[in-house]
Amino acid sequence: MNNNYQSEVLEKWGKTDAYKEYSEKASGYTEEKYSSLADGMNDIFAEFAVCRKNSEKPDCEKVQSLVKKLQNFITENYYTCTKEILSGLGQIYVLDERFKNNIDKHADGTAEYAGSAIRFYCE
Numbered sequence: 001m002n003n004n005y006q007s008e009v010l011e012k013w014g015k016t017d018a019y020k021e022y023s024e025k026a027s028g029y030t031e032e033k034y035s036s037l038a039d040g041m042n043d044i045f046a047e048f049a050v051c052r053k054n055s056e057k058p059d060c061e062k063v064q065s066l067v068k069k070l071q072n073f074i075t076e077n078y079y080t081c082t083k084e085i086l087s088g089l090g091q092i093y094v095l096d097e098r099f100k101n102n103i104d105k106h107a108d109g110t111a112e113y114a115g116s117a118i119r120f121y122c123e
Contacts, residue, residue, distance in 0.1 A: 017081040049106035058117035090118030
């Protein structure tokens with residue numbers, strides 16, 4: 001985990017079951033593993049950008065399967081990503097400028113698009 005954000009993460013989520021699960025899973029992660037995981041997340045958001053560019057609706061089957069892919073990726077590599085957690089992440093992706101700017105590197109509006117797709121998926 002990036003040390004710049006570690007204290008913020010601990011303050012907000014350090015006492016949650018999801019964080020405990022993450023700590024156990026990530027205890028053996030190397031820098032290479034973290035880099036690989038970041039690449040995996042970036043690949044998923046790049047797919048969201050392509051769907052947006054192709055005018056796929058956030059609620060269409062293709063985009064909804066991409067949301068499921070994101071949820072599965074998080075569950076497999078970090079912590080059990082329930083719909084409640086995923087919904088919160090979707091909001092963070094849009095409202096937290098750090099996440100929004102990183103996701104929008106794929107194409108302007110990708111964070112909002114992914115957030116809309118996640119919101120539909122979780123409803």
